Amino acid sequence: METEKQNDTEKGAESVAGASEEQPDRADKPKRPPMTMTQKILAARASLDHVKPGQFIEANLDVVLANDITGPVAIREFEKMGKKRVFDRTKIVLVPDHFTPNKDIKAAEQAKELRDFAKEQKIVHYFEVGAMGIEHALLPEKGLTVAGDVIIGADSHTCTYGALGAFATGVGSTDMAAGMATGKAWFKVPAAIRFELTGQLGKWVSGKDVILHIIGMIGVDGALYKSMEFMGPGLENLPMDDRFTMANMAIEAGAKNGIFAVDERTRAYMRSHRSKTMEKQAHTYAADADAEYEETFVVDLAEIKPTVSFPHLPDNTKTIDQVGDVAIDQAVIGSCTNGRLDDMVIAAKILKGRRVADGVRCIIIPGTQQVYLDCVKLGYAETFIKAGAVFSTPTCGPCLGGHMGILAAGERAVSTTNRNFVGRMGHVDSEVCLASPAVAAASAVAGKLADPEAVFKSKKRPIRIGKDISKKNKGDRNGKSV
Amino acid sequence: MGKAYKYGENVNTDVIIPARYLNIADPEELAAHAMEDIDKGFAKTVRQGDIIVAGKNFGSGSSREHAPLVLKTIGVKAVVAPTFARIFYRNAFNIGLPILESQEASEKIDAGDEISVDFKSGRIRNKTKKESYQAEPFPEFMTALIENGGLVNYVKRSGGRTDGKTKEQEL
DSSP states (O other): OTTTTTTSOSTTGGGTSSSEEOOOOOTTSOOOOOOOHHHHHHHHHTTOSOOOTTOEEEEEOSEEEEETTHHHHHHHHHHHTTOSSOSOTTTEEEEOOSSTTTOSHHHHHHHHHHHHHHHHTTOTEEOOTTTOOOHHHHHHHTTOOOTTOEEEESSGGGGGGGGGTOEEEEOOHHHHHHHHHHSEEEEEOOOEEEEEEESOOOTTOOHHHHHHHHHHHHOTTTTTTSEEEEESGGGGGOOHHHHHHHHHGGGGGTOSEEEEOOOHHHHHHHHHSOOSSSOOOOEEOOOOTTOOOSEEEEEEGGGOOOEEEOTTOTTOEEEGGGOOSOBOSEEEEEHHHHOSHHHHHHHHHHHTTOOOOTTOEEEEEOSSHHHHHHHHHTTHHHHHHHTTOEEOOSOOGGGGTSSSSOBOTTOEEEESSSOOOTTTTBSTTOEEEEOOHHHHHHHHHHTBOOOHHHHHHSOOOOOOSOOOTTSOOOSOTTOOOO | OEEEEEOOSOOBHHHHSOGGGTTOOOHHHHHTTTTTTTOTTHHHHOOTTOEEEOOSSBTBSOOOTHHHHHHHHHTOOEEEESOBOHHHHHHHHHHTOOEEEOHHHHHHOOTTOEEEEETTTTEEEETTTTEEEEOOOOOHHHHHHHHTTSHHHHHHHTTSOSSSOOHHHHO
8 A cells, every 4th residue: 555655746745754853953052961762752752851661751742542442441441530531532543343344242342432422522533444554553554553653542552553653562451541541651760681683575575474473583572671772774675564563562571662763665665655634744763873772683584484483482492494283274374463465465376366275264354444355356355255264344353352354272373463372362271473564365275374475375276156247157057156 | 367279380271270160150150160170079178278389380361350260259369470471460469369479389388388478478388298488579560460359440549540540650
């Protein structure tokens, strides 16, 4: 989509991106201590000259987000706080995406609670089913998150917006309620780890493989309480959708936030995704050259191989050449981690003219209505359906074992989602292997964990269902497809 | 004084309260499923005042506040671990479930040990083993949050602040 909309005129873009570059300090000003990107954003939004790790601050919030699971709890806490109105009805974003379209009566009650609150408070950015997408795919697409923002969301994957150079972090419902009431939140300023990216990703390798590799390297608590800051020459060739995927999974290394240095790709993305309904002003902050990082890792993108996280932790990683024979029952392609257009492009490339292995369910869930529509327009929807996959409306659904693809005891899924904890996608005795869209699609075809290149090179198999409806149907009058 | 329940590292919010129950609004009903994916007996045997002792990174994963809430609702008096996942840490303070960071206590306490905890000093006493351990003291900020009875009361009392300072303190 990024490329599709890049023709937008530069006029007007200024109000979103590039207008507020960080100004160098005047020569006569005493030098303040060096700061990381995250620390600079927090200092600015707390109206402080500088902050240091461990310091408790209160920052102004640009976006306060909740979904149909955490929202109702936050609403009840908000009501206890004795406030009649939210601090700013344009800055609250409510997205019923987890158990929607309502999976059962209780889920329907929760979604209704969110809807009623949105109506009562005249919340501008409430996204009803039909407009709704998976929150962390939706907000950047709608231009509701920009560089320099401070964003809290009652969802742990709120850290996704760090891809745009924002400070974004997951919180609980009570923090969300306080954010709605006051427009502020308290933070302990985090220390940071730097990831210096070099080189360029190889064929079939994406941001998902990079972040799984990194989590495998530092562990599920490797960045606990800290920022993960991504920068370096490797960014030049790293598309935005890969960055969203990487920032999204910072929480799986325990991080408070993940954040990317802002570059021309970021600015282009913000120019082509502008909000008309929320006033936004991007601010870009670069880390000081002498900023303090507890550790620095140099990651050569060219050396990353397709990577799979085995049960039951995201840091239990193996590269695809090490996985051996691992049969799968289900492949899920979607989620806030991998439900963007680039993910659909890769899945379609592999599934085109091939078919999902017998006995395997392949479930493809675009992240937003826009991604869904793009898939229809670009012919991917047809590719998926002809391959024998399910192509669904946006929902978090199976990722957290909600609906739309729950696993039975003893079953195993390969999934582009973000967690493979015990019982995450269904029965406590089921398993989830995390992987990229390329690996998930290839595995769906092979019926076992598979190298995308091997599957792509393999002979195409005849399609499973579907007829060309433009031709006269001479055959089966019962309409049975072959 | 309560009995210790012992668990390993990286106890995540999906096992503390599985997502399949997150359509339940009533905390009591929800709490009946606490920890069931790693310990089916927990919700049936846990008594008011018992504590959970676990390995590092307790509460990792989802931001669901339902996780500390079910533990508090079912009677867990405190959780002791070397480290906590940060969203769980925030949530626990915000809703008033005491949590203590201690490597030593996490290693030395066994399941079933009789434990008492003094939150003010961070002292953890093991009656069964006749030992005591010192937890990391809470930051001053967190102590104020606990003393005020959690974030909801804070916001109410401090006239719209979230950092625990009253208007006077700021001046």
